[in-house]
Amino acid sequence: MRTATARAHPNIALVKYWGKADEELILPVAGSMSMTLDAFATTTTVTLDPGAESDVFVLNGSPATGTALARTTRFLDHVRELAGSSARARVDSVNEAPTAAGLASSASGFAALALAASRAFGLELDERALSRLARRGSGSACRSVVDRYAVWHAGTDDATSYAEPIEAPDLRLVIVTVDGAQKAVSSREGMRRTAATSPFYDAWISSTARTLEDMVRACAAGDLEQIGGITESHALRMHAVIASSEPPVRYLAPASVAVFDAAAALRAEGVFAHATADAGPNVCVLTTPGEAERVAAAVSPHGRVRIVGPGPGAHLVDEPVAAAAAEEVAR
Ligand code: DP6
Secondary structure, three states, rough: EEEEEEEEEEEEEEEEEEOOEEOOOEEEEOOOEEEEOOOEEEHHHHEEEEEOOEEEEEEEHHHHOOOHHHHHHHHHHHHHHHHOOOOOEEEEEOOOOOOOHHOOHHEEEEEEHHHHHHHOOOOOOHHHHHHHHHHHOOOOHHHHHOOEEEEEEEOOOOOOOOEOOOOOOEEEEEEEEEEOOOOOHHHHHHHHHHHHOOHHHHHHHHHHHHHHHHHHHHHHHHHEEEEHHHHHHHHHHHHHHOOOOOOOOOOOOOOHHHHHHHHHHHHHHOOEEEEEOOOOOOEEEEEEEHHHHHHHHHHHHOEEEEOOOOOOEEEEOOOOOOOHHHHHOOO
């Protein structure tokens, strides 16, 4: 029986991806840059089942249906095409992120699935090819293939759109899970709406390309102030272009804004603290290892906090996801 197990972590973008140039291939309108986290892993076992008529996807012990199963099957179709196989597969996945943490599990999920499925189907992909494959499941997943810090080159076609590692200073993110609104509009849908309706979309695309160049230079130079400044202003620019869609979309809740204020107050005291947020109300505050505890204490009135650092890219593991462990998580 052909089987493989892989583990991958979510990533948080410091220069954001928002908008697709190609929906089918998931090519972004601009490049982005992220930190792969050392927490909230997804572990996925893929086992070929040549006798089966359809794929099975078990997430945290429960069989998935609907969109989650359809997206997995579509992804496996792509792997089957690459491998020249028609075998169906069973996918067992355990996600360590608490659902309420609101951390997008699609990045860790598709990065782990790309590695486990490619191996189970007999493909030996290098990091670039694996990143391109993960991108087909979810754009941001191509960055979770990479250790620590990644740049996703926008590219112009399937071959040129991939993530690769870059050097950057050792940083921490204080993740603040704020109470409040559930995500109303998915990233995928929100991106479509912004592209179709925002009068600022062209400016978003051209300015993000420049911002990414500035960020890569700042990382290479170890220029913390630049890295922090770009992180916060680019996140707010993304939320601004999203808010300018019709009908408008607003992901930040009052408590999210309070965390941005807390970061500003910390900066006024000389602490390195710069906030960012994805397509939801939770906020991450970028800081240094030495200041992370102080930042965590300062933002703790606004939600549950967790300090995370740069972590490993997608990698194979020996131990398959045991059905029993998966069921344990589900309970
Ligand atoms: C706000 O990668 O989840 O987190 O490609 O449609 O699957 P799809 O979208 P996804 O979008 C992530 C958007 C973001 C910014 C980022 O991670 O760069």
